[in-house]
Amino acid sequence: MDNKKIKRSDDYSLWYNNLVKNADLAEHSAVKGCMVIKPYGYAIWEKMQQELDRMFKATGHVNAYFPLFVPKSLFEAEEKNAEGFAKECAIVTHYRLKTDPDNKGKLIVDPEAKLEEELIVRPTSEAIIWNTYKNWIQSYRDLPILINQWANVVRWEMRTRLFLRTAEFLWQEGHTAHATKEEAMEETRKMLDVYAEFAETFLAIPVIKGRKTENERFAGADDTFCIEGLMQDGKALQMGTSHFLGQNFAKAFDVQFAGKDGKRDFVWATSWGVSTRLMGALIMAHSDDDGLVLPPTIAPVQVVIVPIYRSDEEFTKVNNVALDIKKRLEKQNLSVKYDNRDTHKPGWKFNEYELKGVPIRIAIGPRDVDNQCVEIARRDTKEKQSLSNVDLEHKIPHLLEQMQKNIYDKALSFRDQNIHSVNTYSEFKEKLEHPGGFISAHWDGTGETENRIKEETKATIRCIPLNASIEKGTCIYSGKPSAQRVLFAKAY
C-alpha cells in the first residue's frame, strides 16, 4: 500500500494505524511494544483524566501512589491473580550496570548486583496495595478505604497495537476496602456506572454494561463487570472493568478487621480501571475517512479560526475580527485556536484540522467581515453554513452541544443496528461474519461451550448484559437450557 489515504472500507486496521500516526496521537518507540504518546494524543488523555478524576472525587475517592515494583513473594500471594499475570511480567533482577571490560564505552549488567528477590514491574497493583492496607486496617472504623491511583503498568504483550494493546500503558486503578460484602458489591456497581456515564456523556460512546463469564473474569476476582463498546468495523471493545474481589486478597494478605461487635472478619475488596485503551475506543468509534471526529467535550481544541486573505490589508481587516471572536469564545470557556500562520495555506489548514478532529472550524475572509458573518464548518457532518457574527459566542456553545448529541446518537444508532438476535449456531456464524456486531444468543452457561465457540468462530462472550429482559431458551451450540441471552462478538 502506498501512503495515499486509506479508507475504513479498504482496510480498517491500516486506517486506524495511519490515523493514529497522521493525527499525531502516538507512535511506536524503540522499546518493543511500548508507545510514545505524542502531545496531541496526550492532551486528549489529559481531558479524560481530568473528567474521570473529578468523577472519582465526587464519589468520595482520593488519590494515592504505590510502588512500581512488586516483590515476587507478594506477587505470588494471591495465586489466581499471580497465575493470571505470570506469563506477561517484566522482571527486574539487577540494580547496577558496570563498564564492559571488553568494550570501551559500553555497559554490562553487573552480575554482583543481583537482587536477592526479583521485583515484578506491576501489571496491576492489588498485591502491593493489599500488603499495604494490611497495616492500615484494624477495625471497622478504618473502613471503607476508597483509593484511586493514576499510574503506568506493564504487561508483556507479544502482539501490540497503539493504544489498544501495549506492553506499557497508562491507567487508573481504584482499590477499595469494605466491611461488608454488600458494600463492596455496591461499590463495584457504582464505579461501573461511573465508567458508563463517562463513556456515554463524555466520549459519546454508548456502552453495554454487563457481567463477565467466569472464563473472562479478572484473575483473582469473584465477579467482573464491564462496559463494552462497538467499533465501526463491528468488533467490540472492552472499555472498562470493575471487579468484586470478594475476600480473596484479604485472605492472601491476612487483612482482618474487628467489627462493631468485636468479631474479626476478612475485609471485602473491589478494584476497577480504565486505561489509555479508551483512546483507541474514542478514535475507532467516531472517526471517518478524513480523520478524527472528536466529541466537543474531549477535544483539546474545540474551535479553530482560520483567516482567509490575499494582502496585508485584508489580513489586518480579518485579523481584528478573528481576535475579537477568539476572545468572546474564550469567555464562554471554549478552547479556541487561532491559526494565523502565514506558512500554510487555508486549504492545508482545513485538512489538518479535519484530520485532528477539531469540532468547529471558523473561516473568515474580507467579504465575511463586510457582511458581519463567518463561515462555520462542523467536523461531524461536514456541513458548512454562514453565521452572523452577532451573538456568535452563544451560538457556538449551542452548536457544540448539538454536535456532542449528534455524535453520540450516530454511534448509538450504529450500535443498536448491530445487535443481532440469533437462535441457531449457523445463523450465529453467518451474522458474526457479516455484518458482525454483537450477537445476542442463548448459551448454556458452561466454559466448555464458550471455549468451543471461541475456537470455532473467534467470538467471545463480551458480557451477560445487565438490565436485559430475561428470556429463557436453549443454547445455540449445545441445545441445553439457557436462562438468558448473552452478547457475543469478535473483540479487540
Place this chain on the structure above:
Amino acid sequence: MDNKKIKRSDDYSLWYNNLVKNADLAEHSAVKGCMVIKPYGYAIWEKMQQELDRMFKATGHVNAYFPLFVPKSLFEAEEKNAEGFAKECAIVTHYRLKTDPDNKGKLIVDPEAKLEEELIVRPTSEAIIWNTYKNWIQSYRDLPILINQWANVVRWEMRTRLFLRTAEFLWQEGHTAHATKEEAMEETRKMLDVYAEFAETFLAIPVIKGRKTENERFAGADDTFCIEGLMQDGKALQMGTSHFLGQNFAKAFDVQFAGKDGKRDFVWATSWGVSTRLMGALIMAHSDDDGLVLPPTIAPVQVVIVPIYRSDEEFTKVNNVALDIKKRLEKQNLSVKYDNRDTHKPGWKFNEYELKGVPIRIAIGPRDVDNQCVEIARRDTKEKQSLSNVDLEHKIPHLLEQMQKNIYDKALSFRDQNIHSVNTYSEFKEKLEHPGGFISAHWDGTGETENRIKEETKATIRCIPLNASIEKGTCIYSGKPSAQRVLFAKAY
C-alpha cells in the same frame, strides 16, 4: 526513644520521619527504598502538580509520555549520562515467570524468557526522548520542541529517606529542543525562573538561584542551574534543576536539522525537573513541633470548621451556622472541611488539624452563635481571635493571604540570617558546624579544592549564585585567586 512527641531540637531527622508518618503523608513500602504516598501527602503533591502544570503550559509547553524502559544500547549512547546513572539502575532482564516445579504455588523467573537486550527502568529520560526526537526533527521548522512529562523514575539508592531520597520517585521532566545555543540557554534560565517563582510564591520557600560547579553538574549537561532552599536545621536542599545540555544528546543520537540557510547542525537541548522531593522541602521549611505548617496556597484543606457542643440541641444550633459558613467560604473558592464527627472530641480534632497543617481552624460553640462570632485559630502563629461572623467569607481569604506572606517572610528571615560570609577556612568550619546554613566563601574554582573541602567538612558547593555582587578575593582553602564568592552548605 519512645513514641512521645519529638521536637526539632531533640532530633531533627527523627522529628521529620515522625511527622511524615504521623501526618499521613507517606510511609515505607515492602519494596526496599520505595515509598507509599498516602492520600493526604498525595493531595499536596497534586496541588503542586496543578500549579506547575499551569505554569509550564503558560510558558508554551505541552505534555507527552515516553516509555518507562530504555534499551541498554540507547542508555549508553550519551556516555557521560550513562556513566552518571549506571550504578543506580534497575534492570529488567526477563519477561515471564513460570510455576516453580519444586514448590507448589510459587513462581520462578522463566530462564527461557530472557530478553535479548536488557531494559533499564528510566532514571531520567534524555536517552529515550532524544532517540524519539531524532525522527521528529528535520528542519528548523520542527523547532523548538517544548515537551514536559509527568512520570515515575527509578534510581537505586542505598540510603533512602521518605520524599527526600527514594528509589522510585514521581517527577516532571521537561525536554526541549532548539535551533540555537542562545535559545536553549534562554529556555534553561526561563525554567529556572519558573521553578523559583513556584517555590517562593506557592511553597513560600525563598530560594537561591545559582549555577552548579562542574563536579555537581547533571551527567551529560554542559551547565546545570538550580534553586536551593534552606531547611530549619541549617542544611540546604536542592529543590529543582534546569540543565543546558548543549549538543551532547543531539550528537549521541545524531539529531541534526537543516537551518533556514539550508546548513545542517546538531540540535541544542535543555532538560529540567522537580520531584516529590519538594514535599520534603515543604515539610522541613515550615513545620514546627506540633506538626505541619502548610502555606494556604498548597493546603488541600484551607479551613476546617469544628463544632463545639454538649447536647443535641446545642449541636443543631451550631450545625446550622457551621454549614452556612462552609457554604459562604466555598463560594470564595476556599477548600473547607466541616468535621462534625461525633466519634472524636474537639480537643482531638484540634491536635489532628494542627498536625496536618490546616491553615485556619474555626471553632463554633453555642455562645459564639449567640454572639454572632466564631473562634479563629491560625496555624502559623497559633494565635486565636474571636471574629464576627458578619462578612467572615471576606475576612478569611484576606487572613489566608496574610498567612501565606507571613510563612514566606519567616522562612526568608531565617534563610537570610543563615547566610554567613567567611574569609578563612577555620571560620568556615566553625560556622558550618554552628549555626550551619549557607557559608558564602571564596573558592579557587577547582574541583580539587571542592573535593578536599567536601571530604574534610561534608560541605558541598550548593551553587555559584546568580545575581550576586561580584567580589574578587582569595580561596579560603588554597589561597589562590577567586572571582566570586560561592555558597557552601551541608545538604540533603
